[in-house]
């Protein structure tokens with residue numbers, strides 16, 4: 001039996017005694033328990049989110065201009081990661097003789113690091129295990 005059920009049972013018992021002031025106190029306590037339970041759920045969700053972010057943070061390393069995760073050929077947007085701690089993959093667009101272009105679909109930043117200054121882009125013929133294919137399903 002949870003704390004809320006215990007308080008509700010107590011309220012029913014107090015109600016039977018006919019002590020209105022005592023009953024009002026128990027009903028107020030029930031409201032406080034409900035609010036604390038709600039706040040506890042929110043905090044548990046927040047802790048889980050922060051735990052996830054810490055796990056991602058520990059797995060990332062910076063190699064200008066991007067953040068990279070070991071075993072992942074697609075870098076993460078430095079703007080999204082450093083401002084909001086959101087690990088957002090940038091999207092490879094093309095390479096030419098001077099630079100490679102990557103775009104962030106979330107913050108819309110366009111990156112064009114000069115060749116030789118940044119890691120080689122992924123082979124477009126090789127599927128990236130961290131990218132959902134166009135059909136929306138993992139293969």
Ligand SMILES: [Zn+2]
Pocket residue numbers: 077078079080081088104105106107108109
């Ligand atoms: Zn971004």
